[in-house]
Amino acid sequence: MAIDWQPLCEIIKSHESFVLTSHCRADCDAVGSELALAQILQSLGKTVVISNGDPVPEHIRFIDPENQVRVLGQSGQDGAVEPKELWKIDVLIIVDTSAWVQLGPMAEVVKAFPGERVIVDHHVSQDDMGAIEFKEETAEATGRLILELGEALGVTITPEIAMPLFAAIATDTGWFRFSSVKEETFLALARLVAAGADPPGIFSALYEQHSLARLYLRGRILDHVVSDADGRMLSTHVTQQDFRETGAKTTDTEDAINTLHTVAGSEVAVLFVELEPEVTKVSLRSRTAFNVQAIAAQFGGGGHKAASGGTFAGTLEEAQVAVLGAVRAALG
Numbered sequence: 569m570a571i572d573w574q575p576l577c578e579i580i581k582s583h584e585s586f587v588l589t590s591h592c593r594a595d596c597d598a599v600g601s602e603l604a605l606a607q608i609l610q611s612l613g614k615t616v617v618i619s620n621g622d623p624v625p626e627h628i629r630f631i632d633p634e635n636q637v638r639v640l641g642q643s644g645q646d647g648a649v650e651p652k653e654l655w656k657i658d659v660l661i662i663v664d665t666s667a668w669v670q671l672g673p674m675a676e677v678v679k680a681f682p683g684e685r686v687i688v689d690h691h692v693s694q695d696d697m698g699a700i701e702f703k704e705e706t707a708e709a710t711g712r713l714i715l716e717l718g719e720a721l722g723v724t725i726t727p728e729i730a731m732p733l734f735a736a737i738a739t740d741t742g743w744f745r746f747s748s749v750k751e752e753t754f755l756a757l758a759r760l761v762a763a764g765a766d767p768p769g770i771f772s773a774l775y776e777q778h779s780l781a782r783l784y785l786r787g788r789i790l791d792h793v794v795s796d797a798d799g800r801m802l803s804t805h806v807t808q809q810d811f812r813e814t815g816a817k818t819t820d821t822e823d824a825i826n827t828l829h830t831v832a833g834s835e836v837a838v839l840f841v842e843l844e845p846e847v848t849k850v851s852l853r854s855r856t857a858f859n860v861q862a863i864a865a866q867f868g869g870g871g872h873k874a875a876s877g878g879t880f881a882g883t884l885e886e887a888q889v890a891v892l893g894a895v896r897a898a899l900g
């Protein structure tokens with residue numbers, strides 16, 4: 569169901585100041601939606617503060633070149649927002665989440681916020697946040713909802729609004745390939761490109777600015793791939809020695825697991841990362857009905873049917889024996 573934006577347009581027109589927030593460990597949909605909404609509101613003459621529970625992650629900093637996203641903190645910290653600064657604001661808008669736990673330190677501020685609360689989101693409802701909800705659970709990204717809101721308000725979509733919204737939709741759809749992608753997705757993207765979004769520039773900023781160390785680590789990860797269960801399970805690992813010798817960081821393993829699913833016939837992919845001699849991070853991905861969440865639950869991990877993981881208390885070898893054994897047994 570498409571959202572009726574008129575009630576939110578009324579709220580926006582009848583108030584002057586707004587605080588925007590989103591989930592911790594923000595992605596492009598969270599920050600992109602905040603930044604675009606901030607510019608939409610500012611173009612209507614409103615005062616806007618963006619306040620998150622933690623800083624914008626390093627790899628998506630490009631999206632906020634003017635450091636508009638501030639972090640909740642104490643007075644005296646550089647760029648920090650003090651909670652008392654937020655009490656005077658008329659309306660609080662939460663984007664791209666509806667769960668208390670995802671707000672981090674902002675949860676307390678939201679709970680105590682005296683003004684109007686609004687949610688614009690595409691996640692299945694989790695918590696009652698005492699807010700007026702503008703939600704489309706089948707939407708591919710909150711970014712598209714923000715574009716529609718901007719259009720409903722009659723705001724001109726500038727390149728500064730279009731760029732973060734294009735990045736939001738592109739990343740939440742795995743660059744337009746997930747099943748959530750619909751005709752409306754491309755129609756929205758076309759309007760964003762017409763308004764000045766630069767897809768090649770956004771792609772390069774997202775995926776082509778890594779370190780050489782990360783590329784070397786990717787080489788190790790691919791070199792360690794083992795095929796199991798007639799090719800239905802592919803697994804690989806990274807050791808502390810790999811990190812030392814390549815100079816890569818733990819975060820440089822991100823996305824590597826998805827490379828295993830480029831092989832025909834693979835159903836389950838498993839990545840083991842040796843964090844410490846007795847601590848092993850395990851990531852699992854399924855591209856069939858096979859439920860990796862049930863595997864992760866066996867060692868205290870969590871996630872979804874298609875993407876799960878957790879921290880295994882044991883050596884790399886112990887984690888491999890336990891987790892690969894469990895997947896093998898479940899594959900039958």
Ligand SMILES: [Mn+2]
Pocket residue numbers: 597598664690708709710740
């Ligand atoms: Mn999202």
